[in-house]
Amino acid sequence: MQFESFSEFLAMGGYGFYVWLSFGSCSAILLAIFISSLRDGYKLRDEVRAQMRREERIKQAKQQEQV
Amino acid sequence: MNPRRKKRLLTVVAIVFGVGSAIGLMLYALQENINLFYTPSELINGKGESHEKPFIGQKLRIGGMVVPGTVERDEDSLDVSFKLADTGPTVTIRYHGILPDLFREGQGIVAQGTLVETNVIEAFEVLAKHDEEYMPPEVAEALKGIKHEKPKYNLGNEN
């Protein structure tokens, strides 16, 4: 461990602002693209499911018409 | 014009604009870096085959090493002057402001400013250049025999 205390770790020898700005913006970007990629996937699957249900309903309605 | 064509046209325009500005930026960077860049010996002896010298009042960039022992700080302002050299003659740089943390004697720096005398530059920007080597202080001391200290400002309010 290079630092004696937690506050020293946060201070980064006086460069805390720049170091934490970098690591902060980096984590924000990594998290944002990761989460948005996952959410796109869920949304897409929901859309496909909704479409499948719609087609199912249309099929049923058509069958009832014939009867 | 139908909306699809309009959209496509807009895209093409956007791309042409994007590529254009990219090339523009590149040329701008090159111009800054090549045309106006001098080393101290180029400044004194002339640059290139035609030995072109800058004129007084010209804006230019200069890169070199800070000559050890030449850094003079004003007692009660941020004025600082130092000499810059590469292999031959030295050039004096005058600057007003806070220097970057890496600025120290023997350090490579790049200054931007106006030539006020044939060998004096009034800088408005001083940037420190560092090398690609990284090592712990103990290793540096053992390897190079150098001990790096942060420069001390005469003003107590550097932070």
Added chain:
Amino acid sequence: MWKWLHPYAKAERAYQLCNTLLPYFAVITLVCLVIGWVWGLAYAPADYQQKDSYRIIFIHVPSAILSMGAYSSMAIAAIIALVWQIRNAELAVISIAPVGAAMTAIALLTGAAWGKPMWGAWWVWDARLTSELILLFLYFGVLSLYHAFEDKKSAGRAACILAVVGVINLPIIHFSVEWWNTLHQGSTITKFDTSAIDPSMLWPLLINIVAFAGFVGLVTLIRLKNEIIQHEKHRPWVRELVGRGE
């Protein structure tokens, strides 16, 4: 090799391959990222010149390397898509581009936050920095070209062509520090033999590079799966898959 690769040209097989690879990438990314950041931030020694500010290297160098690495993979996929007309390769191009753009943005931001205390400026119009900024514009160009066309066939072709043309920028970025008088220093990591970086700093740096590479792979796989579903959403296999709740 082609015989072995050929089945993956089929969307369903490609999707399955993504699923197989995903957990490995996820584990590698998570493990290396945690180790790399803790080691880099708390355990690696401070630099003799730059003190603790140099710790930004542990994200700046990996993101810069991966911004170029992602671009080369994207360009290779684009060539495959153009020459062999393989749809999955085109989808890969579109999946990599946002991740590559994110890496470029991180490299530029962390570089600015490092340049301010050390050089004395957030930004300089230096050849290295300018060409990296152009890389970001190239990623944006590929993405906006793809999304600008209604007809996805011509959209894909246009995006791929731009991706391939933009490869010119990669050697410019790499050699900019040698060709031009830049403020940016030379490469640290390509000079293993001259040990430009002390081993106590090199190891956490390498781990972080693996972590970032893993991240690029991971997010690309997730996005590629999404793109495949988007393009095959009327096919029975997708319906079966989605119906199962996968």
